[in-house]
Amino acid sequence: MTQIYKALISIALSLLLASTAQTQITSSSFEISKNLDIFATMYKELNNNYVDELNHGELIKTGIDAILDKLDPYTVFISEAEIEDFNFMTTGQYGGIGALIHKQGDFIVISEPYEGSPAMKAGLMHGDRILKVNDKDTRGKSVSDVSSVL
Numbered sequence: 001m002t003q004i005y006k007a008l009i010s011i012a013l014s015l016l017l018a019s020t021a022q023t024q025i026t027s028s029s030f031e032i033s034k035n036l037d038i039f040a041t042m043y044k045e046l047n048n049n050y051v052d053e054l055n056h057g058e059l060i061k062t063g064i065d066a067i068l069d070k071l072d073p074y075t076v077f078i079s080e081a082e083i084e085d086f087n088f089m090t091t092g093q094y095g096g097i098g099a100l101i102h103k104q105g106d107f108i109v110i111s112e113p114y115e116g117s118p119a120m121k122a123g124l125m126h127g128d129r130i131l132k133v134n135d136k137d138t139r140g141k142s143v144s145d146v147s148s149v150l
Helices: 001-050 056-069 082-093 142-147
Strands: 099-104 107-114
Touching: 099 142
Parallel strands: none
Antiparallel strands: 099 107
């Protein structure tokens, strides 16, 4: 009888703990959902009623940065524009044409194509000028402007 009693108490405690954990998860999900709804409603109101034009990308980036500042210095947001550089630094994989570039006068020039990269396979070499990208002239553009479209 004692063994059965202990087993029943053990099962009851397990069910109680599982129920409590599920309630906490559900409560957390509700809180997240509710706060995101509040944020979306506030942002829509700003967009519809604010006196000046909003820079949406800048505002959202500011919000993301503010949230992450409340955490630790190691949790960061990597934007779509920065993800290729991040991937290259962490894995050695490059998503662009696979070459270092620099500015020389008004031109963007290949500094070094990476071994096995699309740039090297296309025959690009040190000193080659990038004159156009997607039929758009690169003359006078900055390295970062050209890099972002490559």
